[in-house]
Amino acid sequence: MSEHRAAIPLDECDPAEVVAQVRPSRGAPGHVVFVGTGLGGPLRLTLAGLQAIADADVLVLSSELSAELLGEPEVSCKPEAPVLLAAADPDLDKVVQLTSAGFSVAWLVAGDPMMDGAGPLAAALVDRGCRLDVVPGLPKATLALTVAGICGGDRQWRTTQDPQLTEVPANVVALLPADQIAELSRQARDRGLSTDTPALVTVNYASSSQRSIETTLGALPDVAEDCEGAATAVLVGDAAVRDPRLNWYESKPLFGWQVIVPRTKGLPGAIERRLEHHGAIPVQMATISVQPPRNPQPMERAIQGLVDGRFQWIIFNSANSVLAVTERLAMLGLDSRAFSGLRIAAVGADTVEALKNWGISPDLVPEGEQRGEALAAEFPVFDDLLDPINRILVPRAEIAVDALVTSVNELGWEVEEVIACRTVRAAPPPAEIRDAIKGGSFDAVVFSSASTVRNMVGIAGKPHTATIVAAIGPATVASCEEHGLRVDVVPKRPNLIELVDALAEFAAARRANLIARGQPVRRPSQRTRRRK
Structure with a gap:
């Protein structure tokens, strides 16, 4: 895990200052390696991508990425490596100066470098004399199809990020902001596609807040109004019909659940990753601050x-x-x-x-x-x-x-x-978070120790009774009961992974029970809002 670090715009970087402060790990000339990061966090980085980041003397992030990626526990990078943020039209000459001084530069891009738009940048750097390397990543369109549960098979897909269609292929994957969906629909209809052509809109694709809407080409403008300006993947064509058995991503047991993870400030770990594995959205809340x-x-x-x-x-x-x-x-x-x-x-x-x-x-x-x-x-x-x-x-x-x-x-x-060290109770979270905890806007809370129970209740109040409470072991259960909390989930063994897995099993059983009773499947937080 790397510490969160300050990032500066690439255009404001002074290569001479970097050369004076940082020693390159290799002799001149250096090189640029474009690293595809996929979408959705560090778990979609390849092993080769992680190694390229760890080896880099300088890190450049495309405009779609956040420097927070470098602070994830799976990601290691040199503590002295500068982090530079690239604009849409970056100053490539500064990168050339760094590589000429012997620096290895890792340029991180969303998706795959060659499939998702970094090719022209890479070619321009080669023209300026840079040595080039590429670490492939998961392309955005491939991710969009896979997480939507669509089989590519032998179907031909045309990928676009522009609603303007010069031709009408059999099947289209359009990665667009929601406000461009209506134009895509108009373009396709004007070029002869029937309004009854199947379509699938995946809102916030490849994230734990993903939502898929099965519709038709003619109904796309109405669907767009329900997407609230989100990033979307729009699939149009006969191949956009999804086999419900393959809706694997949105069927994860904790999919879409917002789960509070009270823990020590700056100490991410296995709980968050395991929650993401089961489809949840972990919300870390610092309850303890560690001081020297x-x-x-x-x-x-x-x-x-x-x-x-x-x-x-x-x-x-x-x-x-x-x-x-x-x-x-x-x-x-x-x-x-x-x-x-x-x-x-x-x-x-x-x-x-x-x-x-x-x-x-x-x-x-x-x-x-x-x-x-x-x-x-x-x-x-x-x-x-x-x-x-x-x-x-x-x-x-x-x-x-x-x-x-x-x-x-x-x-x-x-x-x-x-x-x-000294441990002190962390500052209370913002008022809106405290209100969300007490009002039942979170689906679950995961307590990994008795102290996290005491400190969370102390700084944020007790979770709503509709919130599912998971506790790691007897001492933590006792602390929950001492504070008047009902405990719903306890793993067989006091282990972080088993704690989250037990919560996932609880959610799966809860879902099956609701279906068996003919009731709609709603998250705990949705049931709270419905009662209101």
Whole structure:
């Protein structure tokens, strides 16, 4: 995962300043690699695309992309790599100057570089002497057909981003803003297509808010009025008739559900990705803000001891402590190899996930309930014949973990506690978010620890009774009940992935039950609005 970073317009970039501040990773000449990112976030990047981003000295984003993509947990890039935003008519000479200085430039584009409009830019750079490479991505039209559940097969499709048709092919895929749909319909009818020709309009295609409308060419202008200015994929032709069995994308169990994910500020992880996998729209809400310790010296000494091999074990009891330690190691130019020879214990699903994001699998995680007491019960007794060192490092927040430390001491280990960070309750979310939480505009909330329950209720209030509540384990369930919340979903094991999967299973069973009773299938938030 890369930190969110400031991005500046490419036209305002001073290549000489970049050359003075950043050392290229290769000798001159450099090159430009156009990277197709598909649509819908980092999960549609290819492995080759991720590698090209990680290797780049300079990153350029097309106007359709946001720099937030580079802050996603799956995306790694050099911390010193400048991020430049390209306009519709970018200053290519600045890119040429960077490549001439030996820089590798990754130019990220939506969809596929060759299929979705970057070809002329690439050709112009070659004309200026740049070496060119391309990482293909998922083309926009291909994505539009696939997520709509349309089989291409041997059908011929004409792709366009212009409502002006010079000819009428058998089947058309038009990627247009909604206000151009009526013109597309008129053009096709004027060129002889029947008003009864099948059409399929996919609003916000390839996103979790996608909505498909089956219609005809003649009814397209009326459909356009219901699309509210959104980006659309309009399919026209006999091949636009969808087999309902293939509507896989909009049939995901959590499709369109808005799910609150209360968690530590700046600590994205597996919950959001798994929710997206099941079709949900995760809405992260910071409930805790992590700050450095008031006195940093003990933490500095502990990190040095870790590097010097002074400890046999390190125990992490929160994702925040993992973040504090790994951030400090990164500042020293170190990576996960700094933990070589050290045994690692972890308490909590968030903690395990934070370690995995750094490429570390803990040696010991308690079975069942994720509490310090459970870890202490499974922790090995110190053996002076087998254990070369008897010291354990416990980096923690200001809140003490006395029971864990006492229990481990009784097993013969010498524990060194150090305050790695301070956790403070995050600022309340905007008023509209608080009102949406209390008013039932969210479909579900996923609690991964007891503290997320306390902090969310403290800064935003209790979720509406119609909101589905998922809790990771017994301690979290108890915290929910303490705050008067009904718990609907608890996984069999306290694991982040299984927590989201359990919510998806709940949603699928709920949908099947509504269908069996002959009732319309609505999301929990829609039922709330209907009652109003």
